[in-house]
Amino acid sequence: xxxxxxxxxxxxxxxxxxxxxxxxxxxxxxxxxxxxxxxxxxxxxxxxxxxxxxxxxxxxxxxxxxxxxxxxxxxxxxxxxxxxxxxxxxxxxxxxxxxxxxxxxxxxxxxxxxxxxxxxxxxxxxxxxxxxxxxxxxxxxxxxxxxxxxxxxxxxxxxxxxxxxxxxxxxxxxxxxxxxxxxxxxxxxxxxxxxxxxxxxxxxxxxxxxxxxxxxxxxxxxxxxxxx
Numbered sequence: 462x463x464x465x466x467x468x469x470x471x472x473x474x475x476x477x478x479x480x481x482x483x484x485x486x487x488x489x490x491x492x493x494x495x496x497x498x499x500x501x502x503x504x505x506x507x508x509x510x511x512x513x514x515x516x517x518x519x520x521x522x523x524x525x526x527x528x529x530x531x532x533x534x535x536x537x538x539x540x541x542x543x544x545x546x547x548x549x550x551x552x553x554x555x556x557x558x559x560x561x562x563x564x565x566x567x568x569x570x571x572x573x574x575x576x577x578x579x580x581x582x583x584x585x586x587x588x589x590x591x592x593x594x595x596x597x598x599x600x601x602x603x604x605x606x607x608x609x610x611x612x613x614x615x616x617x618x619x620x621x622x623x624x625x626x627x628x629x630x631x632x633x634x635x636x637x638x639x640x641x642x643x644x645x646x647x648x649x650x651x652x653x654x655x656x657x658x659x660x661x662x663x664x665x666x667x668x669x670x671x672x673x674x675x676x677x678x679x680x681x682x683x684x685x686x687x688x689x
Contacts, residue, residue, distance in 0.1 A: 541642050544641040544644065547578045551575075565669055569663040587599040595619070595621070599617075632653070634651040
């Protein structure tokens with residue numbers, strides 16, 4: 462029988478014999494905290510408990526607020542409105558001094574109120590009065606209306622050619638150019654019966670037929686003869 466030598470006992474009594482240490486159990490974290498806690502005085506323990514309670518309470522209040530969505534999100538960008546969408550015209554009535562009796566005025570003045578509901582200020586210019594043969598302009602020529610305000614304006618309309626003008630028509634309008642920070646627009650504002658009545662009174666007066674001129678009387682006698 463062959464072998465590799467005598468079997469050594471596990472626990473050798475030889476005091477000089479050494480062993481390789483594979484692993485050891487050190488003190489656990491809870492054990493260390495327990496030892497430190499026991500080393501504290503009762504007063505220190507109460508102070509530590511109070512501080513811990515305050516920390517937990519503060520965390521319970523602040524963390525939900527941090528995680529909750531913002532109740533006041535940033536407002537979305539609102540585009541500047543088109544000037545024609547926020548501007549309104551209202552007819553107020555005729556303006557100016559009455560013409561002397563027997564005259565045929567060729568121009569008249571009409572009063573309007575202009576409103577801008579929102580957005581930036583709007584600058585306006587009157588460019589026409591519905592029909593060929595009429596010219597129109599505001600007094601002053603161009604004016605600006607700020608949002609949330611009303612501007613009263615006078616428009617002067619003149620008759621330049623009666624040949625193409627109707628003697629009656631519904632819903633006459635004004636041609637207006639509007640400009641704000643977004644765009645320049647050409648728009649027609651239509652008005653109702655009151656403006657139609659006053660405008661066509663001007664047209665009838667300006668284009669009323671005048672008596673035709675009397676033919677000239679002949680000079681001399683057509684039946685005269687020369688005698689020898």
